[in-house]
Amino acid sequence: MSASAIIFYVIAAFLLGTGILAVTAKKIFRAAIWLLLSLVGIASLYFWMAVEFVAAVQIIVYVGGIVVLIIFSIFLTQQSGREMPGPSLQRIIFSLLAVVFGLAFTHKLIIDHGFDNAVSQPFKVAVSDIGLQMLSTTEHGYILPFEVVSMLLLAAMVGCIVIAMKSKQTTIPSPQNTEEN
Protein backbone atom coordinates (compact mmCIF):
# COMPACT_ATOMS: atom_id res chain seq x y z
CA MET A 1 0.00 0.00 0.00
CA SER A 2 1.57 3.22 -1.12
CA ALA A 3 1.54 6.56 0.60
CA SER A 4 -1.12 7.97 -1.70
CA ALA A 5 -3.48 5.07 -0.91
CA ILE A 6 -2.94 5.61 2.83
CA ILE A 7 -3.69 9.31 2.38
CA PHE A 8 -6.89 8.42 0.51
CA TYR A 9 -8.16 6.12 3.27
CA VAL A 10 -7.31 8.67 5.97
CA ILE A 11 -9.24 11.38 4.07
CA ALA A 12 -12.17 9.00 3.52
CA ALA A 13 -12.35 8.04 7.20
CA PHE A 14 -12.13 11.71 8.20
CA LEU A 15 -14.94 12.90 5.94
CA LEU A 16 -17.23 9.99 6.73
CA GLY A 17 -16.68 10.35 10.49
CA THR A 18 -17.31 14.08 10.50
CA GLY A 19 -20.32 13.54 8.22
CA ILE A 20 -21.84 11.08 10.70
CA LEU A 21 -21.22 13.54 13.54
CA ALA A 22 -22.79 16.34 11.46
CA VAL A 23 -26.08 14.48 11.14
CA THR A 24 -26.17 13.13 14.70
CA ALA A 25 -24.83 15.98 16.86
CA LYS A 26 -27.27 17.13 19.53
CA LYS A 27 -26.33 20.80 19.43
CA ILE A 28 -27.04 22.54 16.16
CA PHE A 29 -23.96 24.76 16.22
CA ARG A 30 -21.71 21.72 16.67
CA ALA A 31 -23.50 20.06 13.75
CA ALA A 32 -22.61 23.07 11.60
CA ILE A 33 -18.94 22.86 12.64
CA TRP A 34 -18.83 19.12 11.88
CA LEU A 35 -20.38 19.87 8.48
CA LEU A 36 -17.63 22.42 7.88
CA LEU A 37 -14.94 19.81 8.67
CA SER A 38 -16.64 17.28 6.39
CA LEU A 39 -16.66 19.79 3.52
CA VAL A 40 -12.96 20.49 4.11
CA GLY A 41 -12.40 16.71 3.90
CA ILE A 42 -14.20 16.61 0.55
CA ALA A 43 -12.02 19.49 -0.68
CA SER A 44 -8.91 17.55 0.35
CA LEU A 45 -10.26 14.55 -1.58
CA TYR A 46 -10.42 16.81 -4.65
CA PHE A 47 -6.82 17.83 -3.98
CA TRP A 48 -5.93 14.13 -3.78
CA MET A 49 -7.58 13.57 -7.17
CA ALA A 50 -5.42 16.43 -8.57
CA VAL A 51 -8.32 18.69 -9.52
CA GLU A 52 -7.07 21.76 -7.71
CA PHE A 53 -9.53 24.16 -9.32
CA VAL A 54 -12.58 22.25 -8.09
CA ALA A 55 -11.01 21.96 -4.64
CA ALA A 56 -10.49 25.72 -4.52
CA VAL A 57 -14.07 26.33 -5.68
CA GLN A 58 -15.31 23.88 -3.02
CA ILE A 59 -13.45 25.71 -0.25
CA ILE A 60 -14.52 29.17 -1.45
CA VAL A 61 -18.20 28.39 -2.06
CA TYR A 62 -19.00 25.78 0.59
CA VAL A 63 -16.64 26.47 3.48
CA GLY A 64 -16.48 30.22 2.95
CA GLY A 65 -20.04 30.80 1.77
CA ILE A 66 -22.68 28.23 2.58
CA VAL A 67 -21.46 27.19 6.04
CA VAL A 68 -21.10 30.83 7.09
CA LEU A 69 -24.65 31.45 5.81
CA ILE A 70 -25.91 28.45 7.78
CA ILE A 71 -24.16 29.63 10.96
CA PHE A 72 -25.69 33.10 10.54
CA SER A 73 -29.15 31.60 10.16
CA ILE A 74 -28.58 29.45 13.26
CA PHE A 75 -27.76 32.59 15.24
CA LEU A 76 -30.81 34.37 13.81
CA THR A 77 -33.33 31.65 14.49
CA GLN A 78 -32.53 29.83 17.73
CA GLN A 79 -30.44 29.40 20.82
CA SER A 80 -27.35 27.61 19.54
CA GLY A 81 -26.34 26.18 22.90
CA ARG A 82 -29.62 24.42 23.56
CA GLU A 83 -29.84 20.71 22.81
CA MET A 84 -32.27 19.69 20.10
CA PRO A 85 -34.81 17.00 20.96
CA GLY A 86 -33.64 13.71 19.52
CA PRO A 87 -35.72 11.73 17.04
CA SER A 88 -38.03 9.00 18.25
CA LEU A 89 -36.72 5.45 18.44
CA GLN A 90 -39.13 4.26 15.77
CA ARG A 91 -37.93 6.92 13.34
CA ILE A 92 -34.28 6.03 14.05
CA ILE A 93 -34.91 2.34 13.44
CA PHE A 94 -36.76 2.83 10.16
CA SER A 95 -34.25 5.42 8.88
CA LEU A 96 -31.37 3.09 9.73
CA LEU A 97 -33.11 0.22 7.93
CA ALA A 98 -33.67 2.34 4.80
CA VAL A 99 -30.09 3.63 4.86
CA VAL A 100 -28.48 0.23 5.46
CA PHE A 101 -30.50 -1.49 2.76
CA GLY A 102 -29.87 1.32 0.28
CA LEU A 103 -26.15 1.25 1.07
CA ALA A 104 -25.93 -2.54 0.71
CA PHE A 105 -27.88 -2.47 -2.57
CA THR A 106 -25.73 0.27 -4.09
CA HIS A 107 -22.51 -1.42 -2.96
CA LYS A 108 -23.64 -4.67 -4.55
CA LEU A 109 -24.33 -2.81 -7.79
CA ILE A 110 -20.85 -1.25 -7.74
CA ILE A 111 -19.16 -4.60 -6.95
CA ASP A 112 -21.09 -6.42 -9.68
CA HIS A 113 -20.23 -3.80 -12.26
CA GLY A 114 -16.60 -3.99 -11.24
CA PHE A 115 -15.04 -1.04 -13.08
CA ASP A 116 -12.01 -3.29 -13.65
CA ASN A 117 -10.96 -1.53 -16.82
CA ALA A 118 -10.86 1.78 -14.97
CA VAL A 119 -7.25 2.61 -14.31
CA SER A 120 -6.10 5.96 -13.08
CA GLN A 121 -4.52 7.67 -16.05
CA PRO A 122 -2.54 10.85 -15.62
CA PHE A 123 -5.18 13.52 -15.42
CA LYS A 124 -4.01 17.07 -15.96
CA VAL A 125 -6.62 19.76 -15.54
CA ALA A 126 -5.21 23.14 -16.45
CA VAL A 127 -7.34 26.06 -15.36
CA SER A 128 -6.83 27.63 -18.80
CA ASP A 129 -8.42 24.55 -20.43
CA ILE A 130 -11.42 24.84 -18.12
CA GLY A 131 -11.80 28.52 -18.93
CA LEU A 132 -11.41 28.02 -22.69
CA GLN A 133 -13.97 25.22 -22.84
CA MET A 134 -16.36 27.04 -20.51
CA LEU A 135 -16.56 30.07 -22.81
CA SER A 136 -16.28 28.24 -26.12
CA THR A 137 -19.15 28.41 -28.62
CA THR A 138 -18.19 25.21 -30.46
CA GLU A 139 -19.82 21.82 -30.02
CA HIS A 140 -18.39 20.95 -26.59
CA GLY A 141 -18.43 24.47 -25.24
CA TYR A 142 -20.38 25.50 -22.17
CA ILE A 143 -21.20 29.13 -23.00
CA LEU A 144 -25.00 28.59 -22.93
CA PRO A 145 -25.15 26.94 -19.45
CA PHE A 146 -22.71 29.58 -18.24
CA GLU A 147 -25.03 32.39 -19.29
CA VAL A 148 -28.14 30.58 -18.02
CA VAL A 149 -26.54 29.97 -14.62
CA SER A 150 -25.61 33.65 -14.37
CA MET A 151 -29.27 34.56 -14.90
CA LEU A 152 -30.21 31.93 -12.30
CA LEU A 153 -27.85 33.47 -9.75
CA LEU A 154 -29.31 36.93 -10.39
CA ALA A 155 -32.84 35.57 -10.01
CA ALA A 156 -31.87 33.75 -6.80
CA MET A 157 -30.33 36.92 -5.37
CA VAL A 158 -33.43 39.01 -6.12
CA GLY A 159 -35.65 36.22 -4.83
CA CYS A 160 -33.74 35.92 -1.54
CA ILE A 161 -34.00 39.66 -0.90
CA VAL A 162 -37.74 39.69 -1.68
CA ILE A 163 -38.48 36.62 0.47
CA ALA A 164 -36.45 37.71 3.48
CA MET A 165 -37.50 41.39 3.31
CA LYS A 166 -39.42 42.54 6.35
CA SER A 167 -42.71 44.21 5.50
CA LYS A 168 -45.51 45.05 7.94
CA GLN A 169 -48.33 44.65 5.47
CA THR A 170 -47.73 41.13 4.29
CA THR A 171 -47.15 39.30 7.57
CA ILE A 172 -49.16 36.11 7.61
CA PRO A 173 -51.37 35.95 10.69
CA SER A 174 -50.73 32.85 12.72
CA PRO A 175 -51.79 31.76 16.21
CA GLN A 176 -48.38 32.66 17.65
CA ASN A 177 -48.10 36.28 16.51
CA THR A 178 -51.72 37.46 16.36
CA GLU A 179 -51.78 38.40 20.01
CA GLU A 180 -48.70 40.60 19.78
CA ASN A 181 -49.90 42.47 16.65
Next chain:
Amino acid sequence: MSDVPLSHILFVSTALFFIGMYGLFTRRNLITMLMSIELMLNSVNINFVAFNKYLFPQNLEGIFFTIFIITIAAAEAAIAIAIIINLYRSHQSIDVEDATELKF
Protein backbone atom coordinates in the same frame (compact mmCIF):
# COMPACT_ATOMS: atom_id res chain seq x y z
CA MET B 1 -2.37 6.87 -7.04
CA SER B 2 -3.15 3.93 -9.32
CA ASP B 3 -3.51 1.46 -6.45
CA VAL B 4 -6.79 2.94 -5.22
CA PRO B 5 -9.49 1.47 -7.48
CA LEU B 6 -12.44 3.51 -8.68
CA SER B 7 -14.88 1.38 -6.69
CA HIS B 8 -13.36 2.53 -3.37
CA ILE B 9 -14.00 6.18 -4.24
CA LEU B 10 -17.55 5.20 -5.21
CA PHE B 11 -17.95 3.43 -1.84
CA VAL B 12 -16.94 6.60 -0.02
CA SER B 13 -19.34 8.79 -1.98
CA THR B 14 -22.20 6.28 -1.59
CA ALA B 15 -21.63 6.12 2.16
CA LEU B 16 -21.63 9.93 2.34
CA PHE B 17 -24.88 10.06 0.33
CA PHE B 18 -26.62 7.66 2.71
CA ILE B 19 -25.26 9.52 5.76
CA GLY B 20 -26.97 12.61 4.35
CA MET B 21 -30.14 10.59 3.74
CA TYR B 22 -30.14 9.38 7.35
CA GLY B 23 -29.85 12.99 8.52
CA LEU B 24 -32.69 14.04 6.23
CA PHE B 25 -34.92 11.29 7.66
CA THR B 26 -34.17 11.79 11.36
CA ARG B 27 -33.75 15.55 11.72
CA ARG B 28 -36.86 17.67 12.24
CA ASN B 29 -35.09 21.04 12.16
CA LEU B 30 -35.08 22.81 8.79
CA ILE B 31 -31.47 24.06 9.06
CA THR B 32 -30.08 20.61 9.87
CA MET B 33 -32.15 19.09 7.05
CA LEU B 34 -30.56 21.66 4.70
CA MET B 35 -27.13 20.58 5.97
CA SER B 36 -27.95 16.94 5.14
CA ILE B 37 -28.97 17.96 1.61
CA GLU B 38 -25.61 19.71 1.19
CA LEU B 39 -23.83 16.47 2.16
CA MET B 40 -25.81 14.53 -0.45
CA LEU B 41 -25.01 17.08 -3.19
CA ASN B 42 -21.32 16.89 -2.30
CA SER B 43 -21.27 13.10 -2.59
CA VAL B 44 -22.68 13.40 -6.12
CA ASN B 45 -19.89 15.86 -6.97
CA ILE B 46 -17.27 13.35 -5.80
CA ASN B 47 -18.79 10.78 -8.17
CA PHE B 48 -18.63 13.14 -11.14
CA VAL B 49 -14.97 14.01 -10.57
CA ALA B 50 -13.98 10.37 -9.95
CA PHE B 51 -15.69 9.11 -13.13
CA ASN B 52 -14.09 11.93 -15.10
CA LYS B 53 -10.65 11.07 -13.75
CA TYR B 54 -10.79 7.29 -14.10
CA LEU B 55 -12.94 6.65 -17.18
CA PHE B 56 -12.61 9.73 -19.43
CA PRO B 57 -9.37 11.50 -18.53
CA GLN B 58 -9.19 13.19 -21.94
CA ASN B 59 -12.46 15.11 -21.36
CA LEU B 60 -13.48 17.72 -18.81
CA GLU B 61 -17.24 17.06 -18.66
CA GLY B 62 -17.31 15.87 -15.04
CA ILE B 63 -15.45 18.99 -13.90
CA PHE B 64 -18.03 21.21 -15.60
CA PHE B 65 -20.95 19.29 -14.09
CA THR B 66 -19.34 19.65 -10.65
CA ILE B 67 -18.85 23.40 -11.09
CA PHE B 68 -22.44 23.92 -12.22
CA ILE B 69 -23.79 21.76 -9.37
CA ILE B 70 -21.80 23.79 -6.84
CA THR B 71 -23.21 27.02 -8.33
CA ILE B 72 -26.80 25.83 -8.23
CA ALA B 73 -26.35 24.40 -4.72
CA ALA B 74 -25.17 27.83 -3.53
CA ALA B 75 -28.27 29.47 -5.00
CA GLU B 76 -30.46 26.76 -3.47
CA ALA B 77 -28.92 27.19 -0.02
CA ALA B 78 -29.43 30.97 -0.15
CA ILE B 79 -33.10 30.62 -1.14
CA ALA B 80 -33.67 27.94 1.49
CA ILE B 81 -32.19 30.10 4.25
CA ALA B 82 -34.33 33.08 3.16
CA ILE B 83 -37.43 30.88 3.35
CA ILE B 84 -36.35 29.51 6.76
CA ILE B 85 -35.88 33.02 8.17
CA ASN B 86 -39.28 34.08 6.80
CA LEU B 87 -40.89 30.99 8.32
CA TYR B 88 -39.24 31.73 11.67
CA ARG B 89 -40.70 35.26 11.60
CA SER B 90 -44.22 34.02 11.04
CA HIS B 91 -44.17 30.85 13.19
CA GLN B 92 -41.40 31.51 15.78
CA SER B 93 -40.14 28.00 15.02
CA ILE B 94 -38.32 26.19 12.24
CA ASP B 95 -39.47 22.70 13.12
CA VAL B 96 -41.10 20.99 10.15
CA GLU B 97 -43.84 19.60 12.41
CA ASP B 98 -44.98 23.15 13.18
CA ALA B 99 -45.39 24.25 9.56
CA THR B 100 -48.65 22.51 8.74
CA GLU B 101 -50.74 25.17 6.97
CA LEU B 102 -50.56 23.44 3.60
CA LYS B 103 -51.17 19.99 5.06
CA PHE B 104 -54.71 18.72 4.47
